[in-house]
Amino acid sequence: MLKNLKMNDYNHLCYFTIPSFEEYISVTHCFTSRIGGVSDGDNTSLNLSFKTGDTAEKVRENYERVCNALNIPMENLVLSDQVHGDRIKIVSSEDRGKGILMNSDIYEIDALITNEKNVALVTLYADCVPIFILDPKRNVIALAHAGWKGTVLKIGAKVINRMKEEFSTDPKDCIVAIGPSIGNCCYEVDQIVIDEFNKYFTNLSKFVISKGDNKYMLDLWKANKLALEEIGVLARNITVSNICTQCNHDILFSHRADKGKTGRMAGILQLR
Numbered sequence: 001m002l003k004n005l006k007m008n009d010y011n012h013l014c015y016f017t018i019p020s021f022e023e024y025i026s027v028t029h030c031f032t033s034r035i036g037g038v039s040d041g042d043n044t045s046l047n048l049s050f051k052t053g054d055t056a057e058k059v060r061e062n063y064e065r066v067c068n069a070l071n072i073p074m075e076n077l078v079l080s081d082q083v084h085g086d087r088i089k090i091v092s093s094e095d096r097g098k099g100i101l102m103n104s105d106i107y108e109i110d111a112l113i114t115n116e117k118n119v120a121l122v123t124l125y126a127d128c129v130p131i132f133i134l135d136p137k138r139n140v141i142a143l144a145h146a147g148w149k150g151t152v153l154k155i156g157a158k159v160i161n162r163m164k165e166e167f168s169t170d171p172k173d174c175i176v177a178i179g180p181s182i183g184n185c186c187y188e189v190d191q192i193v194i195d196e197f198n199k200y201f202t203n204l205s206k207f208v209i210s211k212g213d214n215k216y217m218l219d220l221w222k223a224n225k226l227a228l229e230e231i232g233v234l235a236r237n238i239t240v241s242n243i244c245t246q247c248n249h250d251i252l253f254s255h256r257a258d259k260g261k262t263g264r265m266a267g268i269l270q271l272r
């Protein structure tokens with residue numbers, strides 16, 4: 001399958017960038033890999049979570065390396081607190097450092113939005129879907145974490161609706177990328193998950209394949225894309241990375257491939 005992101009190497013640290021975002025000099029962004037950090041064991045090596053049994057020193061060193069690669073100060077980073085919900089927070093320069101360099105009052109937040117420069121949004125992943133959003137007209141950015149629950153809740157669409165309320169974003173202007181995450185090649189789910197999708201989506205045949213025996217292959221990329229198109233995001237403005245974390249778990253953390261014991265990669269997005 002065609003991979004739609006660009007792989008970059010900075011001092012042996014590997015990270016992905018999105019070509020449609022690289023066209024805008026107003027943003028700095030990346031999706032990290034597991035290559036190029038200092039963590040060991042299950043977190044080998046570029047783990048960016050403080051909650052996966054790693055030491056805070058190593059995680060901070062990993063962030064430092066990523067910030068060097070992106071040429072942004074570590075002080076700019078603001079970390080989400082993901083709980084597979086659909087709560088969204090608009091952050092500002094006052095939130096810089098929270099969750100990484102200092103204690104945070106950001107709780108149970110799966111999506112971050114900002115319209116301020118030098119505020120670097122950070123969300124964490126190991127199979128769940130990262131949704132990168134840029135409104136280049138109003139200069140607003142957002143990052144949303146969508147596992148199957150966030151996908152059911154249409155968190156990406158809710159984020160853009162919030163951008164519309166707060167900053168007059170028009171969905172037609174939005175540039176979106178669905179980053180590396182578990183693909184329909186690997187993501188088998190049972191009936192309980194499908195029942196939830198049936199409550200909120202009408203077109204399951206477009207992203208669910210039945211395998212019989214109450215087992216299904218679920219395409220989270222397509223489900224998220226459909227939810228975004230439903231509110232007016234243009235199909236041509238949505239990049240789907242086509243990079244499956246489980247298939248590529250030699251270079252990416254995968255919760256399923258590593259049977260729950262694994263580190264986390266980050267999606268990072270900043271206006272400059």
Ligand SMILES: [Zn+2]
Binds near residue numbers: 184
């Ligand atoms: Zn796969």
